[in-house]
Amino acid sequence: MAFLLTLDGERILDVDLIPGFLHRGFEKMMEYRRWDMDLVMSARICVEDPDHVELSYTHAMDQIFGVDPPERAKYARTIVAEFSRLASHLLWMMHFAGPVAARYATSWAIAAREEVLKWFDYVAGHRIYHHYIYPGGVRWNLPKDLKERTLQVLDRVEGLVRDMERGFFLHPVFQRRARDVGRLKASDAVRLGATGPVLRGSGVAHDIRKALKYDAYGMVDFEIPKGEYGDAYDRAMVRLREMYVSIGIIRQAVQQIPEEGPYRWRLPMALPPGEGVGRVESARGEFMTHIVSTTEKPGGRPLEPYRIKFRGPTMAHLTTVLKHIVHNEEITVADFPVVVGSLDPCPPDIDR
Amino acid sequence: MKGADTGRRIEVEVEPSQLRERLRRALEEGYDHFIGINVVDYPRAGVMEVYYFVESVQRGGELLVVKLRVPRENPALDSVSDIYPLAEYQEIEAHEFFGLDFRGNGSLRKWILDENWEGPPPLRKDVDTRKFVLETYYGGQRYERPKQEKSLQEVVE
Numbered sequence: 001m002a003f004l005l006t007l008d009g010e011r012i013l014d015v016d017l018i019p020g021f022l023h024r025g026f027e028k029m030m031e032y033r034r035w036d037m038d039l040v041m042s043a044r045i046c047v048e049d050p051d052h053v054e055l056s057y058t059h060a061m062d063q064i065f066g067v068d069p070p071e072r073a074k075y076a077r078t079i080v081a082e083f084s085r086l087a088s089h090l091l092w093m094m095h096f097a098g099p100v101a102a103r104y105a106t107s108w109a110i111a112a113r114e115e116v117l118k119w120f121d122y123v124a125g126h127r128i129y130h131h132y133i134y135p136g137g138v139r140w141n142l143p144k145d146l147k148e149r150t151l152q153v154l155d156r157v158e159g160l161v162r163d164m165e166r167g168f169f170l171h172p173v174f175q176r177r178a179r180d181v182g183r184l185k186a187s188d189a190v191r192l193g194a195t196g197p198v199l200r201g202s203g204v205a206h207d208i209r210k211a212l213k214y215d216a217y218g219m220v221d222f223e224i225p226k227g228e229y230g231d232a233y234d235r236a237m238v239r240l241r242e243m244y245v246s247i248g249i250i251r252q253a254v255q256q257i258p259e260e261g262p263y264r265w266r267l268p269m270a271l272p273p274g275e276g277v278g279r280v281e282s283a284r285g286e287f288m289t290h291i292v293s294t295t296e297k298p299g300g301r302p303l304e305p306y307r308i309k310f311r312g313p314t315m316a317h318l319t320t321v322l323k324h325i326v327h328n329e330e331i332t333v334a335d336f337p338v339v340v341g342s343l344d345p346c347p348p349d350i351d352r
Numbered sequence: 353m354k355g356a357d358t359g360r361r362i363e364v365e366v367e368p369s370q371l372r373e374r375l376r377r378a379l380e381e382g383y384d385h386f387i388g389i390n391v392v393d394y395p396r397a398g399v400m401e402v403y404y405f406v407e408s409v410q411r412g413g414e415l416l417v418v419k420l421r422v423p424r425e426n427p428a429l430d431s432v433s434d435i436y437p438l439a440e441y442q443e444i445e446a447h448e449f450f451g452l453d454f455r456g457n458g459s460l461r462k463w464i465l466d467e468n469w470e471g472p473p474p475l476r477k478d479v480d481t482r483k484f485v486l487e488t489y490y491g492g493q494r495y496e497r498p499k500q501e502k503s504l505q506e507v508v509e
Contacts (some may be wrong), residue, residue, distance in 0.1 A: 190409050211412045288404075
């Protein structure tokens with residue numbers, strides 16, 4: 001992924017996105033593979049936040065199979081998805097602190113993310129791609145000491161995030177660097193298709209978790225952080241507060257999760273015809289998967305979905321939103337990494 | 353609906369000629385947030401189904417799906433990029449991968465596939481991308497790792 005900038009001296013007049021070579025042809029490859037293999041591929045679409053892609057794929061599959069996951073699995077999905085959001089926001093902080101010349105903060109973020117990755121290793125057996133969420137529930141049962149261990153991890157992570165807040169987010173140098181850079185009004189954010197922290201940073205309290213109350217989000221209590229001016233600083237602060245919100249959601253979920261009960265319904269291998277739309281609030285914004293399954297298949301095997309479409313949040317942020325910011329504000333070359341960093345792009349969203 | 357109800361949606365089917373009018377009315381009704389375009393190719397029936405996903409932020413994320421069918425031979429639609437700005441890029445994607453033509457979208461071009469795909473629109477169902485790549489880029493040979501002249505043991509020694 002690259003940008004083509006049109007410059008006048010230091011000022012950027014226009015920006016064009018050049019999509020790159022990260023992955024290619026996932027949607028086509030998935031049409032040739034079984035639906036359970038596609039799940040494993042789907043996580044690769046966003047490296048930083050894989051569980052939300054899996055979750056949206058799983059929701060679409062659940063609809064095609066007409067299955068409602070067990071209560072225990074709903075909580076497990078919520079916990080894993082929120083940990084994924086934490087890991088993603090911490091990685092974003094690493095990417096963002098570099099361009100604003102706060103190298104010390106990048107190391108803190110990675111140290112905190114390490115705790116989250118270790119937790120994933122403990123629950124799912126993998127650090128980056130977990131394949132834990134599965135149509136019909138979750139793949140493995142949760143460990144017995146989940147509550148104690150998770151609460152310990154959260155305490156450590158929260159301590160590190162509090163340090164980051166004092167040492168980085170509230171630092172006057174960072175405030176001066178990010179305030180009033182890359183402003184986006186609320187009406188424009190909606191019109192241009194922005195989602196997630198970019199939309200909420202502009203003051204629109206729109207969150208799919210709250211709106212659709214999927215999985216266990218209807219059973220936990222949480223607020224939606226939002227910004228005021230819609231500049232890079234507001235977007236950064238929204239992400240910081242979302243980390244606290246995620247920690248709060250996980251704390252409630254591990255207390256409420258049923259101790260006993262099934263964690264997955266066994267599904268048949270053959271995929272019934274049907275259509276499913278899975279929409280989830282990923283770390284970057286709304287992620288949608290649309291799956292169409294028909295009996296009209298060239299090979300005749302009812303195992304592969306007919307068509308899968310993924311809609312990631314990054315395309316809107318790097319095309320319409322970025323263009324709007326550059327056209328309406330005096331953005332210099334030095335500001336550009338701050339603006340792009342505050343939009344938190346995930347290149348494979350576009351290059352899939 | 354059973355299962356996770358994130359798929360809750362209102363589906364309407366329109367004729368290709370009514371698309372712009374329907375989406376303009378949707379915008380007035382409060383569906384202000386454009387999500388995306390999906391295309392599904394049905395070579396046996398000779399049609400392509402095009403789905404437009406729009407969402408309403410003010411109505412708590414309500415999803416509207418506008419669905420229509422275009423003939424596969426000459427797939428052309430009116431562009432809606434002046435109603436929803438994000439549609440401009442989604443239309444480019446549909447144009448590249450399915451060969452759809454959007455009248456009124458001035459920026460249709462090779463964008464994601466630029467400089468790395470010289471062939472038919474790859475996501476169409478009758479395009480066998482694997483065969484095409486083997487014939488075009490590998491001269492009909494199976495893609496394999498080059499045979500190693502030395503065994504690993506010899507390399508180590």
